Amino acid sequence: MTPELIILGIVVITALVFDFTNGFHDTGNAMATSIATGALKPKVAVGLSAVLNLVGAFLSIEVAKTVGREVVNLEMTDGHGLMLIVFTGLVGGIVWNLLTWLLGLPSSSSHALFGGLIGATIAGLGVSGVLWTGVVAKVIVPALVAPVIAALVSTVGTVLIYRMTARVGDRQKTRGFRWGQVGTASLVSLAHGTNDAQKTMGVIFLALVAASAIEPTADIPFWVKFTCAVAIALGTYLGGWRIIRTLGKGLVEIDSPQGMAAEGASAAIILTSSHFGMALSTTHVATGSILGTGLGRKGAEVRWSVAGRMVLAWLITIPAAAVVGAACWLIGHFVGAATTELTGVGVVFAILVALSTLMYVRSRREPVHAGNVNEEWEPEVEDLAPITGVISQVPAGVVAGEASTHLDLPGDDAPDHRRTPGA
Amino acid sequence: MYELLSLISNIIPVTLAGLVLGAGMPALFALALRLSAGRTERRADGTVVQVRRAPVAARTASGVIYAIIVLVILAGVLWIAREYLHELTGFAFLGSR
Numbered sequence: 001m002t003p004e005l006i007i008l009g010i011v012v013i014t015a016l017v018f019d020f021t022n023g024f025h026d027t028g029n030a031m032a033t034s035i036a037t038g039a040l041k042p043k044v045a046v047g048l049s050a051v052l053n054l055v056g057a058f059l060s061i062e063v064a065k066t067v068g069r070e071v072v073n074l075e076m077t078d079g080h081g082l083m084l085i086v087f088t089g090l091v092g093g094i095v096w097n098l099l100t101w102l103l104g105l106p107s108s109s110s111h112a113l114f115g116g117l118i119g120a121t122i123a124g125l126g127v128s129g130v131l132w133t134g135v136v137a138k139v140i141v142p143a144l145v146a147p148v149i150a151a152l153v154s155t156v157g158t159v160l161i162y163r164m165t166a167r168v169g170d171r172q173k174t175r176g177f178r179w180g181q182v183g184t185a186s187l188v189s190l191a192h193g194t195n196d197a198q199k200t201m202g203v204i205f206l207a208l209v210a211a212s213a214i215e216p217t218a219d220i221p222f223w224v225k226f227t228c229a230v231a232i233a234l235g236t237y238l239g240g241w242r243i244i245r246t247l248g249k250g251l252v253e254i255d256s257p258q259g260m261a262a263e264g265a266s267a268a269i270i271l272t273s274s275h276f277g278m279a280l281s282t283t284h285v286a287t288g289s290i291l292g293t294g295l296g297r298k299g300a301e302v303r304w305s306v307a308g309r310m311v312l313a314w315l316i317t318i319p320a321a322a323v324v325g326a327a328c329w330l331i332g333h334f335v336g337a338a339t340t341e342l343t344g345v346g347v348v349f350a351i352l353v354a355l356s357t358l359m360y361v362r363s364r365r366e367p368v369h370a371g372n373v374n375e376e377w378e379p380e381v382e383d384l385a386p387i388t389g390v391i392s393q394v395p396a397g398v399v400a401g402e403a404s405t406h407l408d409l410p411g412d413d414a415p416d417h418r419r420t421p422g423a
Numbered sequence: 424m425y426e427l428l429s430l431i432s433n434i435i436p437v438t439l440a441g442l443v444l445g446a447g448m449p450a451l452f453a454l455a456l457r458l459s460a461g462r463t464e465r466r467a468d469g470t471v472v473q474v475r476r477a478p479v480a481a482r483t484a485s486g487v488i489y490a491i492i493v494l495v496i497l498a499g500v501l502w503i504a505r506e507y508l509h510e511l512t513g514f515a516f517l518g519s520r
Contacts, residue, residue, distance in 0.1 A: 059504040137430050149438050157446035164453040168460040169473035176456045180449065187499060194503050261449050268445030269437070271499060276436045 003342040008211045010345055011087045012204055014352070016231040018090050019200035021097040022109040023053065023235020026196065028244035029106070029266070029286035030188035033259035035373060036248030039178035040185075042239070042370035048182075049189040050237035056193020057229030067202030070134040071114055072121045077129070080341065082210040084332050085120045086203060087345060091352045092116025092325025096317060098359045104242035104250070104368070105313040108281040110199060112321045114139050119322030123329035138279070143314065146269075146280040150288030151295065154265035158296025161257045177256035184263035189236075191270045192282050197232045201225060241368040247287065249377045250306045252294030261296065262289040284314070303377075328352075448492060455488035 031045040040048065068074075072085065093109070093116040100107040114135070121129045165173055204224050208214040214221070248254065254262070266282075266289045273280045287310060294302035328348045336344025461477035477485070501508070508514070 056503070059507045133427075137427065141427070141430055145434055145437075149434070149441055152438065153441040153445040156442060157449045160446060160450040161453040164450065164457050165460075167463050167471065168456050169463045170471050172460060172473060173456065173471075176452075180452050183496060184449075187496065190500065190503060257453075260452070261446075264449040264452075265441065265445035267499075268443075268448070269441040271503065272440040272444065273437045276433050276440065278430065278433045278437055280437075 003340065004211060007083060007087075007342055007345050008207060008213060010349055011083060011090070011207045012227075014087060014090045014094070014349070015200050015204045015207065016227055017352075018094050018097070018109075018113065018203070019197065019228050019231040020235035020238075021094050021101070022113075022196050022200065023050075023232040024238045024240040025097050025101055025106075025109050025235075025243060026192055026282055027236045027239050028247040029282050030185050030192060030263070032244045032247035032286075033254050033262050033290065034181045034185045035244055036254045037178070037181065037256045037259045038374075039181040039256060039259065042241075042244075042373055045185075046237050046239040046370075048186065049192075050233045052186055052189035053193035053197070053236045054229050054233035056190040057197030057232055058225065059190070060194035060198060067199050068117060068206045070138050071117055071131055073125065073129050073131055076125045079210040079212055081124060083207060084329060084336070084341075084345070085117065085124050086207050086210065087120075088123075088328035088332055088348060089113070089117035089120040089325045090203065091328045091348055092119055092321040092323075094352060095324045095355055096321040098356055099320075100313055100317070101240055101242055102359050102363050103313075104246040105310055106243045106247055106283050106287055107310075107313045107317045108143070108283040109196065110281050111139065111143065111314070111317040113199065113203070115318035115321030116325035118318065119325030119327075120329040122322070123326035124333070139318070142278055142280050143284055145278070146273075146284035147288030147291070149280075150265055150269055150285040151292035153269060154262050154289040154292030155296035157261035157265055158258055158293045161261050162297060165257065174256050177260045180260035181256055181263060184260055184267050187267035188263055188270065188282070188286070191267060193229070193232065195270070195274075195279070195282060197228045200228045200231070204228070239370065241370065241373045242363070245368050245373045246306065246310075247290055249374065250303060251287070251290050251310075252300060252302050253377075254290070254293065255297075258293040258297055258300070262286075262293040265289040265292065444495075448495060451488055452492055455485040455492070458482070458488070459485035 027046055027049055031040070031049050034040045035042050035045050068086065072082075074082065077085065090113070093112040096107070096112040096115065097109055100112075118130050118135065161177075168176075201220050201224050205214070205220050208221075208224075209216050252258070266286045269280060269285050269289075270282055273285075291302060291307060294300045328351065331351070332344040332348040334344075335347045336342075458481045459477045461473050461481075462475040463471050463473050465471050476482075
């Protein structure tokens with residue numbers, strides 16, 4: 001085992017960890033509405049989404065080799081330099097994904113990855129190492145446009161649906177739209193697998209090229225496709241319950257017809273947008289759609305404070321991931337220069353493991369899981385007792401104060417299924 | 424600058440496709456539900472209840488619409504998988520390369 005090979009191994013593992021966080025960060029995009037309306041049981045929903053992500057990852061063979069090339073000027077660096085940039089960029093993306101998950105904020109995983117890469121590139125190659133026109137065209141403009149288009153489409157869909165079914169019996173309506181929801185949410189999951197697993201495949205491919213382990217013109221090896229597909233599916237199955245809760249219960253109270261309108265809009269936009277030369281982030285589209293469905297239904301309330309927090313998270317995703325990426329690059333570079341390259345990479349990897357563990361431990365204080373993901377947002381105190389049976393023992397004032405975003409349930413009864421990636 | 428303008432001009436087809444498929448298909452689904460709803464009445468508590476089943480013709484029409492929706496979804500899945508299927512079968516369709 002040469003040091004180069006070990007470094008390549010660490011980079012590939014880190015890329016797969018990113019893929020994994022990408023999976024559980026985005027489960028909610030497809031399944032939050034179905035879980036919130038009860039169309040699918042939480043575990044069934046994440047299972048279905050995981051399988052469809054797995055299938056989707058294999059279905060699409062659109063070349064993902066351009067990932068990274070749109071934002072990093074590869075000609076300014078050699079293999080070793082590129083390897084450190086890719087690695088620390090991934091670390092930046094993972095850390096930001098975990099932090100936003102901890103806060104229950106659906107931010108874009110692709111933005112986290114791009115942000116990390118941009119930061120590591122600035123630290124390594126200077127500001128001119130970043131292809132800024134590529135950043136504006138591929139990242140910034142789509143991010144501004146996606147939520148607006150999605151909200152518009154979803155609002156129109158919601159208005160039409162409610163107009164047309166005003167005189168349909170409640171039972172028939174609920175049953176029909178639940179099926180519709182499952183169908184549209186499945187399409188979103190499939191589309192997610194084809195889009196997002198591709199990105200990690202592209203990153204691993206980039207690392208393999210940087211390590212001269214593969215020719216730049218070669219096809220993406222099967223083991224890369226396979227591991228990426230499995231990583232994103234496992235992540236999806238884990239279920240990012242905190243984000244699912246925000247999207248399904250926090251932003252708008254959702255009914256089945258709205259759920260179908262939202263997922264229908266998301267599926268259509270995600271699937272067609274790349275064809276028209278504008279690849280939109282799944283997260284931005286899904287959030288815009290859910291928001292739109294709240295706008296389109298008379299009497300439905302959109303919680304603008306939650307929406308505002310999300311927008312804030314979107315705005316700072318790229319800079320924040322960039323700062324982490326840049327800091328990691330500096331640490332990796334200077335430790336590497338003082339000792340060996342492998343030690344530098346090892347230290348950054350250790351930092352990643354430490355931060356991941358820290359955030360995981362923090363998340364256990366207020367766990368959100370399949371069992372409590374659907375509980376009322378900002379619940380009334382008297383509603384709590386029948387749900388938890390435990391919390392009624394807590395003084396009323398404490399509960400009211402604590403319950404604004406998450407229920408403060410004892411952690412022991414939570415299934416231990418949210419293992420921290422990298423730990 | 425030109426690139427940026429062409430990117431912004433892509434907003435229109437993206438929005439149109441979104442409206443036709445993303446709002447149109449759910450609306451079509453709602454139409455099918457409406458056709459098969461039969462006669463309903465609104466109770467005092469605000470709930471809507473079916474009191475008579477829809478006639479056979481209406482239910483058939485509704486079934487046809489559901490079938491169309493399923494076909495469109497299948498086409499969507501084939502669309503996603505077009506490159507993969509091309510590689511697998513050597514048969515190019517839906518604009519695969």
